[in-house]
Amino acid sequence: MTRFDLTAFEQEAQEKWTHAFESNPSDKEKYYLNVAYPYPSGAMHVGHGRTYIVPDVIARFWRMRGRQVLYPMAFHVTGAPVIGISKRIGRKDEKTIKLYKDLYKVPPAVLEKFTDPLTIVKHFSDEYQRVMTSCGLSIDWRRRFTTVDPTYSKFIEWQWKHLYDVGYVIKGAHPVRYCTFDDNPVGDHDLLEGDKAEVIKFTLVMFKFEDAVIPTATLRPETIHGVTNLWVNPKTTYTRSLVDGEPWIISREAAEKLQLQDHTVIIEKDIPGIDLVDKKVSHPLCGEISILPADFVDPDMATGMVMSVPAHAPFDYIALRDLQQQGKYRNIKPIPLLRVEGYGEIPAKDTVEKAGITNQLDPRVEQLTQEIYSAEFSKGKLFEKFGGKPVRIAREDVAQEMIKKYGSAIMYEFDTRPVVCRCGNRVKVKILHDQWFLKYSDPEWKKQVSNQLKDMALVPPEVRIEFDRTVDWLKDWACTRRVGLGTRFPWDKTQLIEPLSDSTIYMAYYTIANKIREISPEKLTPEVFDYIFLGKESSNLPEKKKLDAMRQEFIYWYPYNFRFSAKDLISNHLTFQIFHHVAIFPKQYLPQGMVVFGMGLLNGAKMSSSKGNVFLLEDAVKEFGADTVRMFLMGSAEPWQDFDWRNELVLSTKKQIERFYNSIREMKDVGGEPRDIDTWLISRLQEHVERTTVALDNFQTRQALQEAYIGIDNDLKWYRRRLTENSEGSRALFSLCSTWVRLLAPFIPFTSEKLWQDLNEQGLVSFADWPITDQKLINHRIELAEELLQRTVEDIESIKKLIQIIPKSIIISLAPEWKHEVFTTIARAPDKNLAIREIMKNDTMRKRGKEVTDAAKQCTNLIHRLPPQIVDLIATEGVNERAIFEQAKDFLEKEFGVPFHITDSEGSSHTKAVTALPFKPAIIIE
């Protein structure tokens, strides 16, 4: 007998599988599923494992159900991360070296070559394939590619030509976070500090000052009507600068910033802030006012000069109050300009006084500002003399008017500061020109995507809302980059197509990836792809025969049935890919469905390579075996839920597999005659098959495992208990073995393959027929009988435990016929509360009086406690309780070691006997 040895099973199965999952078009109906391909810049951890094992289980399930299944894989190597990694390794950055050497276990000789970014992705692509294979993923590896293959680039060029032709690739200007030291835009991950900072658009209100202007930045241009003064920080040095030829008074920081925002700036001279105090400025909308000193003014915020609206801005109010308390500027009064529900005439005054703020540097002032800002924006209305419009409308109108008439400009600034690049340099806002966008804002395009979403299956259904919202919210997407790996942007060869934009329709590329390699890249003109994917004929197509084969393959596989990915990609990739599909492919080739995954935890904490909190997939496979890893990952949570990897739990999964293996090996050769309990076992099995199938149909891997493993295992426990002495069961067990192995084959394919062979079944279990439910084998009568027996045994056990006497005999006392009538009447009644009237219409019942009403109450109670199917069965088919207990007498006496008597409760002298109910006989222990 072969011992349980997962490693041996793995080796055996791998040999048989070498080319088994290479999939070509056939007569069978297809099932095409794919996953977001990995970016191979590091080793796989168990979180990745689940991402690829879930689709594998589904692939194996449908393969067994007779579909032609395609599960392909490729590698996304586009983008900048590996560039950074290779640089860091090049300059011997300790943290990086440690990560790659110790955690990812890259041999020193290989690590040396990691100064070349392509070597990194090549190394880890191979490793990914090796580890994925060791997990038993049924992937067609002939279709593997990377996104920097010349052939793939040709495909991307074709895709982009289409997008361009329909006007979805556009050019424009765009404010970005920019590091002047790196001379590059910076993303969140490039930031040391300020990763939540957003770029905000300010209006510069231009105040006339001598021969120059003082620009003050504001989000609330409509409050110009309430300006009483300007603020200057007396402790800061300002500049007089020529901005586009016009003299502006701005902070030193502002001068630098404006240069990045399409202005030419020449600093003429410094002006100490103190020198500006008490000077006069004017604006047509508020007249002449003074510049006052205030410490809260930040020279690094926009222009470094602020206009003051003390009636509506808490900062302004407090600063002014502080000055006035010193006896200065007593003549300046806050000028209200709008009314907002819930506040008095001067909202800033109300809130500041209510909060008891005494100092302009109090951190709470920031909160108050936010509060008033949103209240006024949503509910505020300007006074009649200023037009009477709601604030949200007036704001836009005034800004427009100022730009048109009063020389206002736009300035971009962060909402929170500081924002610091990884290089240590301060990040600023720069307006990028020649920036290319994908026009996701296009209403028509959005509409097509929404419509397609309606036709798609989304798993779990809750994510639909999130998709809809994403489509709604999506703005234009900057789609080119200056650094990284990838395909050159066709309309500006100095730029590259950005990684999230070159990975949107590659699922179509998989269908031809193995064949297109035979054609040299330079022959792959857009016309070639037009033919393959869109069926568009044109003259001089090269290698027509091969193209035809590819066209056939595309038509066969496309559209894909399901795409799998983690939930964090909903707001970008998963939605992008629908955009691109609807823009390029006709309706019949558009995506059919998506399955969204949860995250992975390790011992309760989020898995993260950078924090070292990872468990490598390869180590897991070596330590526990591939089947164990698979079964654990599939069984611990449904795919869309977060799962938590804990070694001790994984270990118990391994024991379960071993128990399964041993069970099958013990049961397969048993040859006794089948009896009622075998009928029961096989009947129950039908239901487990049904439920497992439904669960997998719905991608519920956990639910499926509970049915297919625990459900059947529990039945077997009862079955063994019910066997008479010296019996190991019957030959019915063989059919259970065969079914059971197939049910678990998608989850634990290695062990299943081994057992399938032991059962002397033909071929690979990976391609065996998925079990189907046989209605003829379902026997409700016997199931009901066992149910009654199980419940009675449980009751006896719990009574025995409670009364602590050593029983000499046990009497099962059955309910009389009239109680069955009561039970049935109530069970059938649509309104259980009215059933008692129905019963009392019967003369013989009425004569029994209170006895009947009591029984009715008890029956109603019992009916509510029993599963509805059971109640139905009792009511429709009835139960011959006496026969059941007589037949099980031997079993019961064996179980409890005392003689059993089956009697009728009617006429019994035992006080307990009256408690007998249908399906709940009275139990008398003596």
Place this chain on the structure above:
RNA sequence: GCGAGGGUAGCUAAGCUUGGCCAAAGGCGUCGGACUUAAGAUCCGAUCUCGAAGGAGUCCAUGGGUUCAAAUCCCAUCCCUCGCACCA
């Protein structure tokens, strides 16, 4: 802040869509027993409280409400996770 999801016994996790099968599945842990020279493994049993009869009491983030009946429906509050774009 905005958007989405979630809070269930020592832990983990079903169930809540379609209120009564719910003291609430399964797993882990813990305790007891069997086996064993012992340990481990395995198997059996127990695991909210009370109870010498299968029952009762309290419970499913918190506080209200609807209902004969609520973990499940409604309202409010508190807490947690994820996404928010030039990044795979």
